[in-house]
Amino acid sequence: MASSRERILDSFEDTLIRDGERAATMETVAAAAEVSKGGLLYHFPSKEALVDALAARLLALAESDRSRMVDDPEGPGRYYVRTSVYEDSPLDRALVSMARLAQQGHPTARATLAQIQDLWLGALEKGLGNRTAAQAVKLLGDGIYYDAAFFSGDGAPRHSAGDLAELLTVVDLIVASYSSSAEGGSRA
Structure with a gap:
């Protein structure tokens, strides 16, 4: 069983997600955490x-x-887009409650x-070697996340595995385009 502190923090997070900031009173959070x-x-x-x-969490x-993005064998761009599907994970829940x-x-x-956006963009830029490519990949992943987090009312995935595979191909094209331009000089 989670500690009282973690149960309270979980309850605060749940209340924010479900009912919003105004409903997340100290009394409501205490009651939800029992x-x-x-x-x-x-x-x-x-x-x-x-x-x-919650911010520290x-x-x-x-x-x-x-860290997982930086170490991913497929590269940070593919990792970012591949993991941009909302799954109700602890990270997803903390992000939505903070939002x-x-x-x-x-x-x-x-x-x-x-701070988190800068953290992810910095990892993408370092891994991809180009800020514009990093921004393009990040915005692609953010769009997927936003779409899944806020518009999949029935809980069903909004993108199929095939859709995601095609989007990963776009990531590969972005990365290749900026890698080849770096090798061949600056882009016009």
Whole structure:
């Protein structure tokens, strides 16, 4: 069984995803985590402390993902696009809950999401050797993620395995295009 602290953080995340920032009161989170309000306050003395802990969780998950991206045998571009399908994973849930906070203008949420975007873009740029190629691949993956996370109401995948294979071919073309332009000089 998860620790009280993790159950509270999970409940905060769940409430943000399901009901939004306004519904994620300390009382609601405590009840969902099946702890007293005093128990919640022991671990998180304020809602801001909950947000900070959620941000730390998300950053740790994103750093782990970045490491897998860098080490992927197919390359960082293919990894990023291949893993951009929403799967309700811990990373997905932390991202969506933080996005719910960012939608309300929460500065910690916005800063955390910006930091993660920079982390992933930096890994792609280093791996692909070109910022424009990295941005193109990142935007392709982000589009897939956005589409799957926010528009698959019935939970069914919005893209088939064949669709994903074709998109990975596009990634290969982008990478090859910028690799060959680097070898042949600058692009006009």
